[in-house]
Amino acid sequence: MSESILKAILRLFAIVSLLLPDDKQLYAEEIIKSYLLQLVNQEKILQFLAIYRFYQNDFKERAQKKPGKSSRLFSVKSLLICEQINKHLLQNQKALMFFQILDIVHYKSTLSELENDYIKTLAISLNFSEDLYNNCRAFIFEPLAEVPDKNSVLMLSNAAFSAEPAIHHWQVANLRGSIVFLFIKETNNFFFRHTVTDDQLILKGRKTIAGRTYNFEKGSVLRSLLIGAIHYSDILKYYFNPNPESSFRFEASEIEYRFTRSGNGIFPLSFSIESGQLLGIMGGSGVGKSTLLNLLNGNLKPHSGQVTINGFDVHTEKKELHGIIGYIPQEDLLIEELTVYRNLYFNARLCFGNLSENQIEVLVNNLLTDLDLFEIKDLKVGSVLNKFISGGQRKRLNISLELIREPYLLFVDEPTSGLSSTDSETVMDLLKEQAMKGKLVVINIHQPSSDIFKLFDKLLVLDKGGRPVFFGNPVDAPLYFKKVRQLINAEDSECITCGNLNPEQILQIIEAEEINEFGKHTGKRVFSPDEWYNLYKKNVEVKPRSTDRIKTRVPWSLLSVPGKYKQFGIFLKRNLLSKLADRQYLLINLLEAPLLAFILGFFTRYNAGSATSEYAYIFSANINLPVYIFMGVIVALFLGMMVSAEEIIRDRKIIQRETFLNLSRLSYYNSKVLFLLVLSAIQTLAFVLVGNCIMGIKGMIFPYWMVLFSASVFSNLLGLNISDSLKSVVSIYILIPLLLVPQILLGGAMVRFDRLNKQIASQEVVPVIGDLMASRWAYEALAVHQFKNSRYEKFFYFTDKTESESSFRLNYLVPELQLILDEVSEKTSKPDKELINKNFALLRNELIFLAQSDENIPVFKNIEMLDEEKFTRNVEEELNIYLQRIKDLYLRKLDDALDNRDKIIEGLVIKLGNKNKVIEMKHDYYNESLAEIVMNKRDNEKIIRYKNRLVRKAEPIFAMPGSKSGRAHFYSPVKRIGGLTINTLWFNMAALWLMNIAFFLFLHFGIIRKTVTFSGNLLFKGR
Amino acid sequence: MFKIKYLIILFGLLAFGGCKSDPASKKSTGDDFEAAAIDSLRQEFKEVYYRFPSPEEMFSYLDSTGLQFNKGLLNPYANIDSYIETFYQSLNMGIYNADLAYISLFQRYKESLDYLQTIYILSERLRISEAFNKNLVFRIENNIRNNDSLEVISDDAFNGIINFLSKNKKEDVFALISMGGFIEFMHLSLSLCGEYSPENKVIQKIADQKLVFNNILKFAHQYSNERNIQKMIGLVEPLTQFYNKVQEETGKATVTKAPEGKLVFGAKKKSMLSENDFYKLKELISDIRIKITTAK
Known part of the structure; x- marks a missing residue:
């Protein structure tokens, strides 16, 4: 609440106080003082009181100056103040303030007409509904019977029942008077008044005064020595009749689980519990509490036995039970970069596809208020190491994620670990409230305090190895254990003076060690875990009614998951916002690409100089252009992988939870993919714009961008697959070199494909291992396109091609054929039959090829005579x-x-x-170094004999590929597939996208993830 | 086997590192060049060769003491960027060849390599680089300091080119290369000969080159249907006309047989240029040369 509003309220009080006679002014001030105490600290109270008095005087003077008009004047003034207040106060704050005013005018037992009108006007100006006003007014001024909404009244007294049957009544022993609670539906608030004068009722460490109205907030406790403590949750119990339709029975029937490696697990356990209760699972550390929780909530499947809700099996009938179960694990499920509000907001959007934006906003704000998180709602959550909000607040926020949809069965793993006692109480009250409202809440807890312990309706105690040793009413627990151990004071479960139960006693008794003759602990337990377990089985456990497997109705859940497309949109927005919130991430990712481009460009920009200037840069003379192109591809691959490597693994826990909610994993993946696609597009565009500019590559921005983008997307998808499959971030980063080094090596620039290890190299086409590399496709596409489609070469390509082909056939192909012909016609003493046959085959093949490839060449008419047996000198001459x-x-x-x-x-x-x-045009568009490479000028091997064919090695950029299956030699200008001839640029892009789609599908179907898990299991013979 | 060879032993490489020229030519040198003019008639299947004077021969008449390497006389190899048409590529290939000869006089290895590479690049563009044997340039680079084998290599190389040009019926290219070489040779001689005087032996030799010119032209005319040849003829027209005016005293034609069975047709000319003509010639050559080297 801001100071200005407080002042406005004080002004209002001042006006009201004018209604009081002078002798009651002090009374009014007392009320105001205790109100102020709730809002500001001690030192400021006097200051504000002074302000109040100042206002009072001011108004008094004005009243004196204009006596007749004063009441109207003050009404108008009050209205204005109310308007101001309406803008800034929540409903419940207004209610509290209103009650103060009511208290002030309650200086006498009835209201005058003037006062009545005034109060009514106030209520209307404060936008209170008529019901609210009437209830409040009656609460203060009328006997309880006159309160219109009797259902909202609860009276506490030490009588067995109240005089007024319609209102709720609770008998509290030793209560010297009555305490009356009023529940305000509109604000979800309780207010109370009491008539106790013999005892001190303490609220929030302060004495409460009889006859005054107090706000009874969530988690409050009203204490006195005589009556003990009255919790907020106790009060709640009386107001909420759980809907019988939504009650259910939760049953575990001889469930058992064993970890194969460690031998730990859960011993056969059966219990059943009705909804509307809070079940606490207690035990030492490592006994298996989390395991049990996971068995009960459906995450882990027991090796034997069943867990059912109203007869529906939690593990096998998940569909029917969709949305019923909620689970809050111990780990943080928050998205660090988002604010408190946004974390809950997105979660709500994913749970409630059927609510409007407004409704969700209201829902979220309400819950945040309930959990006392409203004030920090715009703070970033931050990581555990880099906190913006406290541990308690984090925990509450985690809980809120599940609480928002109010699941009927809520499992919470260690809700209070690491929290202060105040925070723990707050959290536990929340959970108790849920139980009060008819839910079943099951929590794990390691060391509950006495207060928390008393909140449990049922207690389950586990001992080492997962052995249940107790199930029942928590208050009975110490009794049971002490009796078994035949300890003294067995009957005393509670401490008389302070009312504390000592839960530690339970564990102490269980784990008590034997004492040797010297009075020291031996390390051996008095009762072994098995003994406790057997005792439990014998004495405590209630065997399940074996025939009771009738399925009754399942409570209807609020969960209404939005459709896949909507989910996709939500995931995307969430991802985007969390990335945008991380300044460092943004900066690095957006600047990295142009920075790399600058570095790459700067260092490879070889300026050969010209006649006129030593440092002149001429594009055609830049020797390093091919390097730039290849490095560009590598950069694209690296960038793509780096942004995607961690994407999925950091969301691991959140994904698990979202699977729990049955949210669409596909939508999640799709949102990641889309985000990365856009990021890659931006990065590669930035790279191309900067790099190409520095290198003087003119007019090819779009093709460069397309190719690099495609390569980057490949990396994105590969990275996502890896991120999805591996368990730790470190493994991913170790894997990255293993994935990228082959791309560098086998991209076609570092090592020639026809000069690789002969077992995989091919002389005709790029080997399969090369075709698997994204870098190969990207680099070839760019190199070929840059050469072939540059503004200069475009004019010449076709004629250059003819030139190249003619020159090749003239100078190499035909002479080689002539050579072969000489070889076969040579008469040697030991003719090598195999070689001769090979040569004839070669001749035939090549002659056919020549005739087919050029319409000007007729088929050699004696081609069948090119055979070892049929060959004659005549044929030789003709050939x-x-x-x-x-x-x-x-x-x-x-x-x-x-x-x-x-x-x-x-x-x-x-x-x-x-x-x-x-x-000049040639200088600007035609790069000599690239030409040298794609024409293979440096290499003297122009033609080779390979598998009964002559393979052209000269000037690959001008050579047509031989194969019609899409495979071709490196730097081939086109690829042939079936009857089609496709430009290398487009074909390679298609190949890249084919790979992209494949990896996309792998991601969807989890193929890589499953393979990794499967092989991991094989290797390590795990579970 | 019938082989029609047009052997042009371009002087430069033959004389690398040591003026080992053909002994036959040594016999016939002295004060005279041996300018062998050949009429090429394919049908006659004659082995002819047409030989430029070697640098030793060419520059022998110069007072080589105190002669400095003047890079400025050469066509800079950087000009290669401007030669995008086959016409200029061929002509300049000849020019660079002549430059190479000049460079060889001074044993300048780096420039030799540069010019050799340039010639190779031009040959690639003309699609006659296949004339160079495998690893030729590589061998040359590695043997640059070894004078003997370099000679062999270079001999191979240019034998190769000539073989190639003839086999591939690129006589027109050959004509252009020859003309280019001629122009450059003239340019170099004219720049190095010094002042005009009727007794200047060099100038006498220069005058004799008219015959060489006419023979190249006659040879080229056989292929005058080729555009490039027509262009060339047009380009050197001023020179043609100039030479037509010059008086000549014809001497006796000689035929000698050189050791490798090659026939040498010689003609001893005693031509002379007047001072005016000398300067006119210089201007003409310069003009034509500029046109070729700048590819305008």
């Missing part, structure tokens, strides 16, 4: 002539091509104006 004619053909073709090139240049000169412009 020689044939080959010579082919040579002549290609000679002419070559000449024509060269002429054509000259003509094109001429045309360009005319088009551009002068020759210098043409040369």
Whole structure:
């Protein structure tokens, strides 16, 4: 509450106080003082009181100046103040303030007409409903019977029942008077008044005064020496009649579980419990409490036995029980970068697809208020190490995630661990309230305090190895144990003076050790766990009614998970907001790409200089362009992997929970993928814009971006798969080099594909291992496109290709054939039959190929005679002539091509104006170093014999691929598949996206994850 | 086997590192060049060769003492960027060849390599690089300091080119290369010969080159249907006309047989240039050369 509002309230009080006679002013001030005590600290009280008095005087003066008009004036003033208050106070704060006013005018037992009207006007101005007003007014001024809504009144007295049957009544022993509670539906608040004068009723450490109205907040306790403690949750019990329709029976029937490796587990256990209770599971550390909890909530399947809700099996009939069970694990399930509000908000959106935005907002705000988190709702949650909110607040927020949908069966693992005693009480009160409202709440707790212990309706105690040793009423527990041990004071469960139960006693008794003759502990227990267990089985356990498997109705749950598309949208928004909130992440990820581009570009920008200037940069002379292109691909792969590596693993616990809620995992994956896609697009675009600019690559932004984006997406998806499959972040980072180094090595730039280890290399096409590398596709696409489709080469490519082919056939293919012909016609003493047959086969194949590939070449008419047996000198002569004619053909073709090139240049000169412009264009668009690489100039091996064919090695960029299956040599300009000829750029992109889709599907179906788990299990012979 | 060979032993590489020129040529040198002019008639299946004078021969008449390597005389290899049409590529290949010869006089290895590489690049663009044997350049680079084998390598190389050009019926290219070489040779000689005087032996030799020019031109005319040849003829037209005006005293034609069975056709000319003509020639050559080297 802000100071200005408080002042407004004081002004209002001041106006009200004018209704009182002078001798009652002190009385009014007392009320105001105790009100202020609830809001500000001691030192400021006097200050505000002074302000109040000041206002009082001010108003008095005004009243004196204009006597007749004063009441109207004050009404108007009050209205204005109420307007102001309406803007800033919550309903319950207003109610409290209103009660103070009522108390003030309660200086006499009845209201005058003026006072009545005034109060009514106030109530209306404060936007109170009529019911609310009437209830409040009657609560103060009328006997209880006159309260309109009798259901909202609870009276405590030491009588057995109240005089007024319609109102709730609770008999409290030793109560010297009566305490009356009023429940305000609109604000979900309790207020109380009491008439106790002989005893001191303490609320929040302060004495309460009889006849005054107090706010009884959640988690409050009203204490006195005589009556003990009255908890908020006790009061709650009387107001909520659990809907019989939603009551159910929870039963565990001889459930047993054993971990194969450690031998721990849960021993056969049976119990049953009705809804509307709070069950506490207690035990030393490591006894198996969490295991038991997971068995009961359906996460873990027992090796024998069943867990049922109204007859429905929790493990096998999950669909029917969807939304009934809630589970709050010990670990944090919060998203660190988001605020408290947003964490709960997104969770609510995922639970309530059927509510509107507004409704969800209200729901979230209400819950936050209930959990006392409203004030910090805009604080970032932060990590456990880097806290923004306290541990207690974190815990409450975690609980709120489940609480928002009020599951009927709520499991909480160690709700109070690490919390202060005040925070623990708050949390436990919350849980008790849920139980009061008819839910079944099961919690694990290690060391409950006495107060918390007393909240349990049922207690289950576990001993070592998962042996249940007690089940029943918590108050009876110490009794049972002491009796078994035949200890003294068995009958005393509670301490007389302080009322404390000592839960530690229970554990102490269980674990008590024998004492040896010297008075020292021996380390051996008096009763072994098995003994306790057997005792339990004999004395305590109630065997389940074996025939009782009738399925009755399952309570209807509030959970209404939104559809898959909506979920997708929610996941996406959540992810986006959490990333945007992390400044460091944003900065690094957005700047990394252009920074790398700058580094890469800067260092590879080789400026050869020109005639005019030593440092002039000419694109065509930049030797390092191919390196830049390849490194660009590698950078894209790295960036893609780095952003995706941790994506799923950091959400591990949250995913588990969301599976629990039956949320769509696909939607989750899709949202991750979309987010990464957009991020990759931005990064690669930034990279290309900066890098290409520095390198002077003109006009190819879109193709570069497309290819690098595709490569980056590949990395994203690979990273997501890894992130989904591995258990720890460290393993992921160790795996990354293993994934990326092959990409670098086998991308086609570092090692030539035809010069690899012969067992995998192929001379005709890129080997399979190469085709698996995303880098190979990306790099080839860019290299080929950059060369072939540059503004300069575009004019020449076709003629260059003809030139290249003609030159090759003329200078290498045909001479090689002539050589082969010489080999077969040579008469040696020991003709190598195999070699000769091979050569003939080669000749035949190549001649067929030549005829097929060029319409100007007729088929050699004696081709069948090219056989060891049929071969004659005549044929040899004919073939020689044939080959010579082919040579002549290609000679002419070559000449024509060269002429054509000259003509094109001429045309360009005319088009551009002068020759210098043409040369300039070449300088700007045609890179010599890249040309050298794609034309394989450095290599002298132009043609080789391979598997009965002659394989062209010269100038791969101009060579058509031989295969029609899509495979081709590296730097092939096109790929052929079936009857189609597709440009390398598009074909390679398609190949990349095929791989992307494959990995996307792997992610969806969890193929990699399952394989990893499966092989892990095989290797380590786990569970 | 019929082989029509047009052997042009381009002087530069032959004389690398040591002026080991053909002994036959040594006999016929003295004060004269041996300018062998050949008429090429494919049908006659004659082995002919047409040989430029070697640097030793060419520059022998110069007072080589005190002669400094003047890089400025050469066509810078960086100009290669401008040669995008086959016309200029061929012509300049010849020019670079001549430059290489000049460089070889001074044993300048780095520049030799540079020019050799340049020639190789041009040959690639003309699609005649197959003439260079495998690893040729590699061998050259590795043997740059070993004079003997370098000679062999270079001999191989250019034998190869000539073989290649003839086998692949690229006589037009050959003509252009020859013309380019001629122009450059003229340019270098004219720059190194010093002042004009009627007694200047060098100038006499220069004058004799008219015959060489005419023979190249005659050879080229056989392929005048080729665009490039037409262009070239047009380009050197001023020179053609100039030479037509120059008086000549014809001497006797000689035929000698050189050791490898090659025939050498010689003609001893005693041509002379007037001072005016000399300077006119210089200008003409310069003009034509500029046009070629700048590819305008």
